[in-house]
Amino acid sequence: MTARVTVLYFASLRDVAEIDHETFDTAAPDLRVLYLELRARYGFPMPVERLRVAVDGAFARWEDVPRDGSEIAFIPPVSGG
Amino acid sequence: MARFSLSEVPFDVATLRAGLLDARVGAYASFEGWVRDHNDGRPVDGLRYEAYATMAEREGEAILAEACARFPILDARCVHRTGDLAIGELAVWVGVTAAHRDAAFAACRFVIDEVKARVPIWKHERYADGDAGWLHPG
Numbered sequence A: 001m002t003a004r005v006t007v008l009y010f011a012s013l014r015d016v017a018e019i020d021h022e023t024f025d026t027a028a029p030d031l032r033v034l035y036l037e038l039r040a041r042y043g044f045p046m047p048v049e050r051l052r053v054a055v056d057g058a059f060a061r062w063e064d065v066p067r068d069g070s071e072i073a074f075i076p077p078v079s080g081g
Numbered sequence B: 001m002a003r004f005s006l007s008e009v010p011f012d013v014a015t016l017r018a019g020l021l022d023a024r025v026g027a028y029a030s031f032e033g034w035v036r037d038h039n040d041g042r043p044v045d046g047l048r049y050e051a052y053a054t055m056a057e058r059e060g061e062a063i064l065a066e067a068c069a070r071f072p073i074l075d076a077r078c079v080h081r082t083g084d085l086a087i088g089e090l091a092v093w094v095g096v097t098a099a100h101r102d103a104a105f106a107a108c109r110f111v112i113d114e115v116k117a118r119v120p121i122w123k124h125e126r127y128a129d130g131d132a133g134w135l136h137p138g
Helices: A012-015 A031-042 B011-021 B052-069 B101-119
Strands: A003-008 A019-027 A052-057 A070-073 B004-007 B025-035 B042-051 B073-081 B083-087 B090-098 B119-129 B130-133
Touching: A003 B083, A012 A031, A012 B130, A019 B090, A019 B130, A031 A052, A031 A070, A052 B025, B004 B052, B011 B025, B011 B073, B052 B073, B052 B101, B073 B101, B090 B101
Parallel strands: A003 A070, B004 B073
Antiparallel strands: A003 A019, A052 A070, B025 B090, B042 B083, B042 B119, B073 B090, B119 B130
């Protein structure tokens, strides 16, 4: 089973990936594995433990399965305020 | 009306404050976060805030709704800047109204703490020595 997902990159992740989003088909069984695959592809320095993950604009769980048509964002530690 | 908003341009606190006041209000508490000229011992020239806008607005609204549910307040609002900011510019404003001061202070503190902890906004600082970088605390 593959799902077509759009992944958004922000802040230091965008700087490393050199893109702010991309759409592709993934067979990753969950969002943790999806991040690990992208980390291997782009060389993100941050381990999964330092990030949170969001799906369609709401915080999600690393164990969630990538859903077809969803928008996924890996959220580095925030620094607003 | 949205209680939380992002603003790409400077905004006027007096207007926001006026929008909160009515006859029921006995107390108004606010927090203003400004861009300072140093961080962690390094001189700072300026900064940029980047947001995951749709999520930041949703998460910000959720925080203000939580504040209204947790504290006996009348209303709570927050505006956060995005884009390039210079030293001395206003970065974030929180305004809370209540019948009494205890709830206004407590809710205002709650809102800014939660915004800093969970709203997807990131600060990119430019340092006087020419270096620059994202702040990812923790």
